[in-house]
Every structure is written in structure tokens, then in C-alpha cells.
Amino acid sequence: MNDPTGTIYTETVIYSATEAFAADVPYQTAIVSLDAGGRVTGRIVNVHGDRVRIDDRVVRVEIRDGVPFFRKIA
Amino acid sequence: MRSVAVIGIGKTPFGAFPGRDLRSLAVEAGEKCLANGHIAPSQVDAFFLGNFAGPSFAGQNHLAPYVSTALGIQGVPATRVEAACASSGSAFFHAYTGVASGVYDIVLVVGAEKMTSQPTPRVTEILAGAGDCAGEIKAGSTFASLFAMIARRHMYEFGTTREHLSAVAVKNHANGALNPDAQMRKVITMQQAMAGKPIADPLNLYDCSLISDGAAAVLLAPAERAGEFTDKPVRVLGIAQASDFVALDQKPDITTFPAVRRASGKAYQMAGVGPADIQLAELHDCFTIAEIIAIEDLGFAPRGEGGPFTLEGHTARTGDKPINTSGGLKSKGHPVGATGVAQICDLVLQMRCEAGERQVPRHSLALAQNLGGSGATCVVTILGTV
Numbered sequence: 001m002n003d004p005t006g007t008i009y010t011e012t013v014i015y016s017a018t019e020a021f022a023a024d025v026p027y028q029t030a031i032v033s034l035d036a037g038g039r040v041t042g043r044i045v046n047v048h049g050d051r052v053r054i055d056d057r058v059v060r061v062e063i064r065d066g067v068p069f070f071r072k073i074a
Numbered sequence: 075m076r077s078v079a080v081i082g083i084g085k086t087p088f089g090a091f092p093g094r095d096l097r098s099l100a101v102e103a104g105e106k107c108l109a110n111g112h113i114a115p116s117q118v119d120a121f122f123l124g125n126f127a128g129p130s131f132a133g134q135n136h137l138a139p140y141v142s143t144a145l146g147i148q149g150v151p152a153t154r155v156e157a158a159c160a161s162s163g164s165a166f167f168h169a170y171t172g173v174a175s176g177v178y179d180i181v182l183v184v185g186a187e188k189m190t191s192q193p194t195p196r197v198t199e200i201l202a203g204a205g206d207c208a209g210e211i212k213a214g215s216t217f218a219s220l221f222a223m224i225a226r227r228h229m230y231e232f233g234t235t236r237e238h239l240s241a242v243a244v245k246n247h248a249n250g251a252l253n254p255d256a257q258m259r260k261v262i263t264m265q266q267a268m269a270g271k272p273i274a275d276p277l278n279l280y281d282c283s284l285i286s287d288g289a290a291a292v293l294l295a296p297a298e299r300a301g302e303f304t305d306k307p308v309r310v311l312g313i314a315q316a317s318d319f320v321a322l323d324q325k326p327d328i329t330t331f332p333a334v335r336r337a338s339g340k341a342y343q344m345a346g347v348g349p350a351d352i353q354l355a356e357l358h359d360c361f362t363i364a365e366i367i368a369i370e371d372l373g374f375a376p377r378g379e380g381g382p383f384t385l386e387g388h389t390a391r392t393g394d395k396p397i398n399t400s401g402g403l404k405s406k407g408h409p410v411g412a413t414g415v416a417q418i419c420d421l422v423l424q425m426r427c428e429a430g431e432r433q434v435p436r437h438s439l440a441l442a443q444n445l446g447g448s449g450a451t452c453v454v455t456i457l458g459t460v
Contacts, residue, residue, distance in 0.1 A: 031328075
């Protein structure tokens with residue numbers, strides 16, 4: 001089965017985080033409208049090189065501790 | 075249902091008070107309120123406490139009787155209400171229903187929060203508990219980032235700009251500078267507001283409300299008895315509470331808050347007034363974008379027009395629809411559990427002509443909007459002196 005794809009509904013880059021995520025800043029989170037239906041909040045990999053914007057197409061590359069990570073589809 | 079009036083108000087200043095604990099703040103506001111309403115503790119029929127996270131911030135549970143007995147209120151129902159940032163708005167709503175239904179006559183409502191005893195990352199974590207911890211929060215969201223995503227989408231759909239957001243901050247700081255009880259009495263320029271330290275893109279430090287300690291209190295009584303206690307009663311003409319999804323990703327459209335539309339629709343209907351009739355308002359500006367969307371959801375401006383409405387000066391203290399003359403959560407401060415009741419106190423000050431330098435000339439019909447989380451709870455209250 002192919003990895004789920006979707007479209008960025010909204011996004012942000014976080015600079016001020018809780019203790020648990022302090023080492024990750026800045027990092028990007030987004031709400032993704034999945035092609036299969038529904039929306040999910042996930043992380044975007046490669047915030048510096050590959051920042052996503054609304055309407056960008058993304059693919060889920062992994063699920064880490066229950067959190068989906070997405071990457072921009074070039 | 076009986077008509078209900080606010081017969082007393084009391085507040086602590088908002089700020090960072092290292093020597094004060096939650097109970098001492100709540101007691102100060104409660105005592106000032108009882109004195110203001112000429113009520114003895116023994117006359118109080120019920121006590122409601124709005125508090126978001128006392129157990130996390132201060133390690134204390136069972137907070138309602140903990141505070142009420144310290145106020146000398148003995149034996150009556152004492153209930154804590156938690157609804158994130160709308161905790162004390164919700165406490166006020168439930169106190170109102172108790173008086174309106176005839177179960178109680180005199181009810182004291184206190185909202186209180188002690189936040190500055192924890193470092194900022196821990197405060198951020200505690201606040202995140204108002205979101206969906208199994209989803210959006212686990213993915214690294216903070217409350218600022220949730221509202222940043224709302225702002226991003228609002229900008230995309232309606233052309234809202236960075237300047238529109240900053241116009242809210244500039245206006246609320248200008249108001250707060252005139253409020254002796256405000257936490258940050260500092261005028262800021264548009265340039266400063268646009269160039270704040272980034273928190274969650276597109277929001278910067280000046281888009282975010284403050285981390286605060288503080289408490290506020292109001293006394294409610296049947297309107298027919300209000301004259302026994304005050305010569306300046308303020309009537310609750312309309313009030314409603316509404317709910318919605320906690321997780322942002324469950325909402326079909328994040329550029330509007332259905333709970334605000336639902337609560338305000340019911341409150342307007344109950345009061346027999348519309349948005350155009352409201353003369354001043356205290357809105358829940360936890361982040362600048364929240365005030366812009368509230369302006370739209372309450373019907374003060376059409377959808378997507380909240381930003382331009384603000385930039386054009388309509389919501390300034392001198393405008394035709396003054397919003398957050400207290401300074402709002404942005405400048406007055408946002409001790410989460412105190413905010414809903416503090417909004418009522420600030421409107422009552424205006425309606426009694428006791429707002430000092432920030433007094434507005436038209437003040438007989440006012441609205442308070444208290445939002446919990448990213449919109450899962452909303453309480454809207456319409457007050458009148460007519």
C-alpha cells in the first residue's frame with residue numbers, strides 16, 4: 001500500500017516550544033487534508049530546506065511515536 | 075426565569091507577583107467584591123470558582139472550598155469550573171443560571187490563576203493541556219502555534235495581513251497603558267509590534283497575551299433585589315455558553331469559531347439586541363488573530379473584514395465600537411482562570427462611569443466574549459444599564 005498523501009490546509013513554524021520539543025526548534029507543524037479523507041496534525045521534515053505552504057502536496061514518510069511526519073512532494 | 079444583576083465587582087491587579095499564592099489572590103478579589111456589593115460572607119448562597127490549572131500550577135486541588143472558606147463563606151455549595159481560558163466565563167454562566175432559576179439569591183463568582191511560579195516552557199506545557207494531547211499537542215503544537223495556523227489560514231482566505239494583526243496589539247497596549255491594574259502599561263508602535271521576536275510564524279511576541287497572576291470577582295443577585303445592595307446595578311440581558319471540537323484538525327473551517335457564533339446568537343436573541351447595538355466589548359484576544367475573528371463571529375464586521383475594521387480604528391477607544399478598553403488579555407494580562415470574570419468587571423467599571431482615563435462616552439450596552447482553548451468553549455454575556 002502506498003504512503004498516504006495530502007494537501008497542506010495550514011502550517012506554522014514554531015520557535016518557542018515546550019520542554020519536550022525545545023531541542024527541535026524551529027520546527028514546522030501542519031494540518032494536512034488527506035486524500036483519503038479527514039485531516040491530521042503532523043510534523044514536516046526538513047524545515048529549513050523544505051518548508052511547506054498552504055496547498056503544497058505532501059506525503060507521509062513515517063509515524064514516530066504516533067505522530068505522522070510529512071514531506072513535500074517536489 | 076428571573077432577571078439577574080451584577081451588584082458587586084472586585085479585582086486584584088494583574089502581573090507577576092512572586093510573593094502571592096493562588097488563594098491569597100482569589101481572597102483579595104473576593105473580599106473587594108463583597109465590600110463593593112455590601113454583602114457579608116454569611117449572605118452568600120453559593121460560590122463558584124473559575125480556575126484552569128491550579129492543580130498543575132500550584133499543586134492544589136479541591137480549590138473551591140479552599141478559597142470560599144478563606145473568605146469566611148461557610149457551608150454553601152462551592153464549585154470549581156474548568157473550561158480552559160473560559161473557566162471563569164463558564165463559572166459566571168453557571169452562577170447566572172443558579173440565580174435566574176431561583177435556586178440561589180446571592181452568588182459570588184471568583185476567577186483566579188497563579189501562573190508565574192513556573193518557567194515559561196512549563197507554562198506552555200500546562201496551557202497545551204487545553205488542546206488535544208493525543209493528537210495536535212503530541213505533534214509539538216503549542217497554543218501559540220494553533221492560533222498561528224488559524225492566522226495563516228485566515229490570511230490565505232481573506233487577505234488578512236501582518237499589519238492587521240499588529241493593529242490589534244498596538245490598540246490594546248494603548249488602552250492598557252491607561253489601566254492602573256494592567257500588567258504591561260506600555261504603549262507600542264506599529265513598527266515594534268510588527269518586529270517582535272518570532273513565536274510561531276506568523277505570530278510574534280506582540281501577538282501573544284501575557285503570562286499572569288491575578289484574580290477577579292463578581293456578585294450576582296436577582297435584579298428585583300439589586301437596589302438593596304447598589305445604586306448602580308448592571309443587568310445581565312443575555313448570556314449563553316457553547317461548545318465545539320477541542321482539536322483544531324477536527325473543525326471543518328478554522329477561520330471561524332462556531333461556539334462564538336452559537337453563544338452570541340443565543341445571547342443576542344435573549345437580550346433582544348443585535349451586534350450594531352453593542353456600544354463596547356471586551357473580547358478574548360489571547361492572540362491578535364483571535365480578536366479579529368471574534369469581531370467577525372460576533373457580527374461587528376463581515377467575515378474576513380476583522381483586520382481592516384481594526385486598522386481603520388473602529389475598535390479604538392475613540393472609535394464607534396470600542397473593544398478591550400481595559401487593554402485586553404494582551405496588555406491587561408491573562409491569568410487564564412480569571413479572564414472571563416475580569417472582562418465582566420472591566421465592562422461594569424465602564425457602565426458605572428468608573429473607568430477613569432479610559433472611560434468611553436457610550437456605555438449602556440456592552441458585550442463580553444470569553445473563549446476556551448482554540449474555540450471549544452465560548453461564553454458570551456450582554457450587559458445593560460437601560
